[in-house]
Amino acid sequence: MSTTADPTTVAVGSWLHGVVRDADPAALAGVAGMDGGPVRAVRAAGLAAVVSAAPLTEYGEEALRRNLEDLAWLERAARAHHAVVDLLARSGPVVPARLATVHHDDTRVAAMLAERRADLSGTLDRLTGRGEWGVKGYVRPGVPPRAEAPAASGGAGAAYLRRRRAQLTARDEGQRIAAEAAAAVHEALAGSAVAARRHAPQDRRLSGAPTAMVLNGAYLVAGAAVEGFAALVAELTDRHPELRLELTGPWPPYSFVDGRREPAR
Structure with missing residues (x-):
């Protein structure tokens, strides 16, 4: 029996806030992500990337190109992104992601952690205590x-x-x-x-x-x-x-x- 995908389903990507050595789920519960929902940690290669859900209708490549020209949208997005990065920085070193870094899913985020493990680990070491x-x-x-x-x-x-x-x-x-x-x-x-x-x-x-x-x-x-x-x-x-x-x-x-x-x- 075949099934048909629901045409009303909205594809959701993963907005990357930053990379840390580890992320405490209890601490992450205290801040909202880009869609107002919770943020979560994607773990791979001994690192944790903190992400939030990003509906691609608003945060996909074409939508971002348009929204980044909207100063009111840009200010809201920057504030939401910074709130998460700031929370992470209070607990230890963090490599903040550049604003509007969006991956299609958590699998791609994990692959990025594996590919850039040496670079990210070295940066975290350099930022520790600073x-x-x-x-x-x-x-x-x-x-x-x-x-x-x-x-x-x-x-x-x-x-x-x-x-x-x-x-x-x-x-x-x-x-x-x-x-x-x-x-x-x-x-x-x-x-x-x-x-x-x-x-x-x-x-x-x-x-x-x-x-x-x-x-x-x-x-x-x-x-x-x-x-x-x-x-x-x-x-x-x-x-x-x-x-x-x-x-x-x-x-x-x-x-x-x-x-x-x-x-x-």
């Missing part, structure tokens, strides 16, 4: 640039002329000084971190800040070094009054994993 911290730097308006130390033969008059010249070209000079300060801050912070990334500054419409962002840095910091790292941010704030520095974190290590998008298979 977290991502963000430092954003914004131009602080109204703060005059610091005068350079006067040359021995220049005296106070030369210093005044330098200050006056800076005032006459305040806008361009301010941007230049802010950019140089941002580079100096990033270099100092990178020296106190395990790894560092400098991302493109966010547009004001996205950052919501009243002034321009000139630094958008991410820093991988060992747990034992966090206090010193925060103290360095405070010191750099005093050293560079032309910038307002904002320290955030810890975040899941989005900036320090392989950014490739796993194709749906």
Whole structure:
């Protein structure tokens, strides 16, 4: 006796949130996946991939191409994805998946774990005991640039002329000084971190800040070094009054994993 597939059945894929060494089912019960339902762990090759159900009518390749152009949809998806990744990061190292990494089923997810076992295990080892911290730097308006130390033969008059010249070209000079300060801050912070990334500054419409962002840095910091790292941010704030520095974190290590998008298979 033959059977006919129900044409109303919706194919469901597996949205990948992240890979960990193991996942506690009780902990996973506290967060919802992309469809509002529970997330689950797919185990293979000594690793666990945490996934949630993703109806392909909304999360299939063509649907994703369309939905990723919808900013409201994209924000909802990013928040739901991050909620799961953040939960995983609180329990230990996690390799976050890039947003919109969808496999056709759990079998394909398990195959990915087997294929990338060495890479994923190495990344988890590198991230153990470390977290991502963000430092954003914004131009602080109204703060005059610091005068350079006067040359021995220049005296106070030369210093005044330098200050006056800076005032006459305040806008361009301010941007230049802010950019140089941002580079100096990033270099100092990178020296106190395990790894560092400098991302493109966010547009004001996205950052919501009243002034321009000139630094958008991410820093991988060992747990034992966090206090010193925060103290360095405070010191750099005093050293560079032309910038307002904002320290955030810890975040899941989005900036320090392989950014490739796993194709749906």
